[in-house]
Amino acid sequence: xxxxxxxxxxxxxxxxxxxxxxxxxxxxxxxxxxxxxxxxxxxxxxxxxxxxxxxxxxxxxxxxxxxxxxxxxxxxxxxxxxxxxxxxxxxxxxxxxxxxxxxxxxxxxxxxxxxxxxxxxxxxxxxxxxxxxxxxxxxxxxxxxxxxxxxxxxxxxxxxxxxxxxxx
Numbered sequence: 001x002x003x004x005x006x007x008x009x010x011x012x013x014x015x016x017x018x019x020x021x022x023x024x025x026x027x028x029x030x031x032x033x034x035x036x037x038x039x040x041x042x043x044x045x046x047x048x049x050x051x052x053x054x055x056x057x058x059x060x061x062x063x064x065x066x067x068x069x070x071x072x073x074x075x076x077x078x079x080x081x082x083x084x085x086x087x088x089x090x091x092x093x094x095x096x097x098x099x100x101x102x103x104x105x106x107x108x109x110x111x112x113x114x115x116x117x118x119x120x121x122x123x124x125x126x127x128x129x130x131x132x133x134x135x136x137x138x139x140x141x142x143x144x145x146x147x148x149x150x151x152x153x154x155x156x157x158x159x160x161x162x163x164x165x166x167x168x
Contacts (some may be wrong), residue, residue: 067142083146113140
């Protein structure tokens with residue numbers, strides 16, 4: 001008889017517990033099948049009404065140093081330290097970006113480099129939400145300096161050597 005009593009007691013306890021949960025229907029919960037509607041995404045390249053294009057900042061040592069730092073964080077994994085397009089990501093099998101030292105890349109304006117960083121191009125995705133506009137300009141300036149370091153004309157080299165020889 002004690003087994004029947006135990007079973008009856010458990011059934012009674014379960015009934016009382018379930019009776020206390022009669023308001024579960026009105027509890028707040030996520031409606032899984034309800035469509036989620038949020039704000040529309042603004043397409044890349046769209047500017048606000050009467051917004052002006054950002055101007056190229058003056059070239060300073062601080063700008064180049066900031067550009068070097070940001071380039072190493074965001075660009076070097078694909079474009080490599082030298083800008084030759086053979087970064088670590090490329091060595092792992094991803095498509096190689098163009099070398100910054102090609103004639104076509106050196107012909108790009110700083111404004112175009114700024115736009116590509118912000119909007120992406122080809123296999124490169126947009127960095128607009130990761131890199132602030134001031135840092136995009138700094139990276140564009142550093143890319144120009146990087147291109148210049150690997151493709152300096154002989155006249156610049158000779159001028160630098162002459163001034164270095166004349167220094168005490």
